[in-house]
Amino acid sequence: MKFDVLTIFPEMVSASLREGILGRAVKRGIVTVRLVNIRNFARGAHRTTDDRPYGGGDGMVMKPGPITRALESIDRVKGRSPVILLSPQGERFDQKTAWELSNRDRIILICGRYEGVDERIRLTCIERELSIGDYVLTGGELAALVVMDAVSRLIPGVLGGERSNLEDSFEDGLLEYPQYTRPNVFQGQEVPPVLLSGDHEKIRLWRRTESLRRTLERRPDLLQQARLNPEDRAILARLKRKI
Numbered sequence: 001m002k003f004d005v006l007t008i009f010p011e012m013v014s015a016s017l018r019e020g021i022l023g024r025a026v027k028r029g030i031v032t033v034r035l036v037n038i039r040n041f042a043r044g045a046h047r048t049t050d051d052r053p054y055g056g057g058d059g060m061v062m063k064p065g066p067i068t069r070a071l072e073s074i075d076r077v078k079g080r081s082p083v084i085l086l087s088p089q090g091e092r093f094d095q096k097t098a099w100e101l102s103n104r105d106r107i108i109l110i111c112g113r114y115e116g117v118d119e120r121i122r123l124t125c126i127e128r129e130l131s132i133g134d135y136v137l138t139g140g141e142l143a144a145l146v147v148m149d150a151v152s153r154l155i156p157g158v159l160g161g162e163r164s165n166l167e168d169s170f171e172d173g174l175l176e177y178p179q180y181t182r183p184n185v186f187q188g189q190e191v192p193p194v195l196l197s198g199d200h201e202k203i204r205l206w207r208r209t210e211s212l213r214r215t216l217e218r219r220p221d222l223l224q225q226a227r228l229n230p231e232d233r234a235i236l237a238r239l240k241r242k243i
């Protein structure tokens, strides 16, 4: 997987690409990230990438020229690699979108700053717009890192042996079950005995029940589109009776 990230703060992005699972994937060459500094495509003595909004108002807007030239500097086959703008006006980024994007071999991410980008960027360059949530960031870089992280961990070989992403939260539309590790008693709190039983069927059933319970309690909205089997429905009915 190859990411091209257009930003005026490349250091902000590269810093997070040196650590953890994403950093290891980059070191192993499973994921490559090319940082394109939009300011390198700005003109004028001060190489400005922003200007005052037409119609007045606070804040600044990113100029269309530098972003367009930065995008044109990338040798790509138009239409082959999605060009994605991170912004609060985008469609909500979720696990399903992460899986979708993980099947692409290349993704181009544009990070806005200030009040956002000139609208003509949307009209001419952007194929998709993604939001990581209904709040306003100071820039798109953190959102780009969220997308790169969530997508990269779905690429074979990135998570390595220690973890499969098949039991993730949202994998089947449910929240993940509670996790425990040693010691089995901590500050007087015991690990649920079933987890120490070695009875894999009992453990599977406990974990499924706890996933359904947690989803019912915290995110009942997810149950509508969750992939539930008859056993899940029976567990849910029992849980609802208890509430």
Ligand code: 4FV
Pocket (backbone or CB within 6 Å): 086, 087, 088, 112, 113, 114, 115, 116, 117, 130, 131, 132, 133, 134, 135, 136, 137, 138, 139, 140, 143
């Ligand atoms: C954002 C979000 C976000 C808006 C103005 C950058 C900021 C500034 N991006 N999901 N929420 N972007 O708040 O993706 O340019």
